[in-house]
Amino acid sequence: MPTPANSEVTTFTRDVLGRYICNGLDEALKSTDKSIRSDARDFDIIIIGGGTFGPAVAQQLFANDLTHNHRILVLEGGPFVIPEHVQNMPQLGLNNDGAKLENGQLKTISNLRAINQDTVARKEVWGLAWHSQLGFPGLAYCLGGRSLYWGGWSPRLLDAEMPASQWPAAVVNDLKAQYFDEASEQIGVDATNDFIHGNLHQALRKQLLDGINGHQVSHIVPLAELPLTSKIPEGATEAEAKLEAPLAVQSQVDRAGFFPFNKFSAIQLLIKAARAAAQESNFDDFKKRLMVVPNCHVIRLDRQAGHVTQIQTNQGPITVPADGKVIIALGTIESIRLALLSFQGIPNYNLIGQNVMAHLRSNFDIRIPREALQHLVEDEADEELQASALFVKGRFTRSDGSVGHFHQQITASGLGFMDANSEAELFRKVPDIDDFEVFRNADDGAVVITIRGIGEMVPTNPLSSVNLHGELDEYGAQRAVVSITADDPRDSDLWDAMDQNALDIANVLAGGQPFEIVGGQRRDGLGTTHHESGGLQMGDNAATSVTNPDGRFWHVDNAYVAGPALFPTIGSPNPMLTGIALTRRLADHLIPKPVTTTVEPGFxxxxxxxxxxxxxxxxxxxxxxxxxxxxxxxxxxxxxxxxxxxxxxxxxxxxxxxxxxxxxxxxxxxxxxxxxxxxxxxxxxxxxxxxxxxxxxxxxxxxxxxxxxxxxxxxxxxxxxxxxxxxxxxxxxxxxxxxxxxxxxxxxxxxxxxxxxxxxxxxxxxxxxxxxxxxxxxxxxxxxxxxxxxxxxxxxxxxxxxxxx
The missing domain is CATH 2.60.120.560 (Exo-inulinase; domain 1)
Known part of the structure; x- marks a missing residue:
């Protein structure tokens, strides 16, 4: 059935946003048909995945193409659902789906199948596509993907987290010289953390700094060694500024009359680019430089020798032109699966799906009395709910002499009565929405604090991998099977050190007083973090890496990767900032800035x-x-x-x-x-x-x-x-x-x-x-x-x- 030309009406809504942002695959393919219009042009860049990193690379490619020489097609397996991050909207209940089911069992395909939910979208968009003994939340099958739900924490990788033995020097140099800064600005983490402030925040920050300076916190990276990546907040010292949470949230803008976009999500980038493409083309599909096709699931890439020639989808094949390029920008596990399904026979096929990493994660939830805050300045404003977000970087020397890194994401709420209005405010302020229920325990006499540790796993663990499973999915393609383990003693040692660091911080923030531990199990499962990385790692040597320093498969000349699957090591930072930085670098490689046109002298x-x-x-x-x-x-x-x-x-x-x-x-x-x-x-x-x-x-x-x-x-x-x-x-x-x-x-x-x-x-x-x-x-x-x-x-x-x- 042809895509309707106008927005469709459901029982409750008119689908204006979907129709204004998206195209059907039939419309996209028609716009390339030279038998209809002689000026029709092929899509020469096709992006597979409209979640987080696909929209980011699409928008940057679109912006770079000042000469309008290229056409970009974005294929997303899910529909359009919402236009921005869930925390920028009223409390709809569209939250993350966890890694456990309501019956307490791990969320796996087999356990979902036992309750007849393996083919059901949970919380409207969440689905699980791979087998594993670990519980996984899965993927958000919609435009914007998991960027609609993420916590916003965006620290940078330190130099030590990008070892020269594994990261290409050209990539590291580019990230440090340009792309970390650009990505920070794009997602809003370069600005001062101005939406979280107040007496509670200042008191906790000062108390934490006192404890660090007093050597009460173990395994800390000295603040003097950390770069200052954002402006120093008013009234704070440089050392205090380095404890500010690096959150991708903007609550103010420098230009009068402009509204901030609040918490970053990739869907906003895609909407902006899609509407610009429509308007500049005078709504002529044949002239659109960018089209977004939802509900288009990519099954396999077909190739001749080392060149992708066709994309097989649930809606039929898409021909890749001779000069066309394909960018795989799915979630890490699904990107690996697509490569495994598509590139059998290439010389380094055995490396695809190896070196898969996740984060070691612990949560320490405590409740401290108001009196424990030694630097709290009493103020009438304390009758209102307040929140705080702080950040501590740690490192640990393992038994083999290698150094591992971790960080603590510290979130606090309290000093106010909790009612319906403050719950709505807290929902917007708490960085990680899966912590929301914990912070509802705050009241006027106590402060609830979550200390979330994020630690890096060692790379190249042979027991951590993604492979093809024997079972076929609904499209007739083999599913993936995922194994991630922290059995390596080096991971266990770092996890112990990270938990000790969290306990030290808790004692500091409690001012030496007893505190209440809220909740039970501290350590999260390895599938819970959404931070899967590696498996298509970049490198300088085709014998030890899957992709080259530009993110292109070594043995497929027109296939690229965007996202954390490229990471050779994971470090402790959440993968968003580095992933966005690498997408910008890829876009600049594929569509460089145009050279200024020269004319005859005198003209x-x-x-x-x-x-x-x-x-x-x-x-x-x-x-x-x-x-x-x-x-x-x-x-x-x-x-x-x-x-x-x-x-x-x-x-x-x-x-x-x-x-x-x-x-x-x-x-x-x-x-x-x-x-x-x-x-x-x-x-x-x-x-x-x-x-x-x-x-x-x-x-x-x-x-x-x-x-x-x-x-x-x-x-x-x-x-x-x-x-x-x-x-x-x-x-x-x-x-x-x-x-x-x-x-x-x-x-x-x-x-x-x-x-x-x-x-x-x-x-x-x-x-x-x-x-x-x-x-x-x-x-x-x-x-x-x-x-x-x-x-x-x-x-x-x-x-x-x-x-x-």
Whole structure:
């Protein structure tokens, strides 16, 4: 069934957001069909996965493509559900689905199957696609994916967490020099943590710093060794600033009148890019540079030798053009599975799915009395609920001499009465929504604190891997089976050290007083963190890594990876910041920033293939609907393409021209019969009070014609290169290049003499004798140049420049 052209209506809603953001696969494929439109173009970058990192790389590719040379297709297995992070919305109940079922059993496919829920979307979007003896929350099958639910903690990897023996030097250098900063700014973690503040926060921060300085906290990374990655909050020291939680949340912006986006999610990037693509193309699918197709599950990539040629989906095959590139941007485990299903036989196939890592995670929930806060300043504001978020970095030297890293995410709430309003506020303030129930225990006399430890696992554990399972999924493809273990003594030792560090912090924050432990089991299962990494690790050597430093498979020349599956080691930071940084680096590699166009000496470029900011379309008013649209212009492939309307239009350059000049440009028609023209020396289109302001150029300037047919009568004065409809010109016309090939115009305007060259050959010269037309530009009465849009005709222009005479 074809995708409906308009938004659909369900029992309760009109699907405006889905229709405005997404396309059906039928619409996307139709837009590449050259038998329908000769200007149709293939999608040369196809991104598999619309969760977290797929939208991030899509948006960056779209932004980098200033010349509009590329078309990007995003394929997502789930639907569009919500437009931003769940914590930026009212409490809908769309929370994470945990790694345990309601009956207490681990969430595995077999246990889900036992209660007939293995094919049911839990909490609307959550599903589990792989087998394991571990419990996993699974994946959020929707646009935006798990970025709609994540906690927002975004510390940076330290140098020691990117060892030179495993991380490519070029990648590390780029991350440190550029991409960590860019990613921090994009997700909002570079800003001061200004949405969490107040007396509770300041008191806990000061008490924690006192304990660290007093050597009461074991296995700490000295604060002096940590980089300062955000601004110092008002009233804080640099040391205190390094204890601030690195949260991807913005509650303020520097520009007046602009609203912050609050907690980051990738769906916002995708919405912005998808709507920009629609608007700049004038809602013409054939001209959209980016399309998003939901509910399109990718089953396998087909290849010939070392080149992906086709993508098999639940909706049918998608051909990858010869110059096309495919980016696998699914969750780590599903990215590995797709590679295992698609790339059998490549030389390093045995490395795919090895070196899989997760995080060691513990939660220590405590409740301390108000009196334990030694630096608390009493204030009437303390009657309101307050929250705090702090961060401590730790490290531990293992028995073999290697150093492992961990960190503590410290979240606190208290000092206020808990009611319905404060619960809603707390839901937005608590970084990790799976901790929300714990913090409901806060009241006016006690503070509830969660100390969440996140520790790195050692890499290259042969017992931690992703492989193919014998069972087939609903699409006939083998499922994955996942094994992740912390049986390595080095992992156990670091986990013990991390838990001791948390206990030390608890004692410091309790001020040496007894505290209540809230909750039971401290250590989380290895499948609970959503932080699976590695398995498609990058490296400098094809014998020891799956992908090269650019994230491309060593032995598949057009297949890339975006996301934590690339990590050679995991470090302790949550993978979001590093993953976003690597997607930006990949986008810059695939679509580098354009090189500035150079022109002949003395000429000024007025359209460079990147921007038409100084150009405007003529206007129509007071005309009936069938002649009310002058058309539009869009940048496509570095060219300025005229999109026709239903009446004459003029796309004109808004800067006045000199009195005498040479105008040079290139033009292309898509069909032999296409019609356009270049207007010179006309007054401001709004100066005459015309209903259709394009006619100002016709009546008061001159048109250099583009029309191989010479409509309406085939006369020379109506053909390409002629000054339109002027009988006194000297014509030496020649044919233009065939449709689909570029032509050069050189138009010399000096005094009242107009000379035109087509592809280097003079085709006309004309002397104007009308005192009311073609007046040279003056400061008091400037004149302009413009390009015609003609109903039914498509034209493209590029390299538009002029020289004053």
């Amino acid at each position: 000024e470029l007025i359209f460079d293939g990147l921007s038409a900011n100084r150009w405007r379309m003529s206007k129509i008013q007071n005309q009936p609907p069938h002649i009310s649209n002058p058309g539009n212009a869009t940048i496509f492939g570095g060219t300025l393409e005229m999109i026709p309307g239903n009446d004459l239009g003029l796309f004109w350059y808004t800067e006045p021209m000199p009195a005498d000049f040479i105008l040079k440009l290139e033009w292309l028609r898509f069909r032999h019969e296409d019609n356009s023209g270049v207007f010179v020396r006309f007054p401001h289109p709004d100066s005459k009070g015309y209903n259709n302001t394009a006619w100002v150029a016709v009546h008061f300037g001159f048109e250099v014609q583009i029309d191989e047919l010479g409509a309406p009568d085939g006369l020379g004065i109506h053909r390409t290169g002629a000054i339109y409809n002027e009988s006194s010109q000297t014509l030496t016309l020649q044919p233009a290049n065939p449709a689909g090939q570029w032509n050069d115009f050189e138009i010399r305007v000096q005094g009242q003499t107009y000379t035109v060259f087509l592809n280097g050959v003079q085709v006309t010269t004309f002397t104007n004798t009308d005192p009311n037309r073609g007046l040279p530009s003056t400061p008091a009465a400037p004149s302009y140049i413009g390009l015609q849009t003609y109903p039914g005709s498509r034209m493209a222009f590029r390299n538009i420049r002029y020289q004053a005479l």
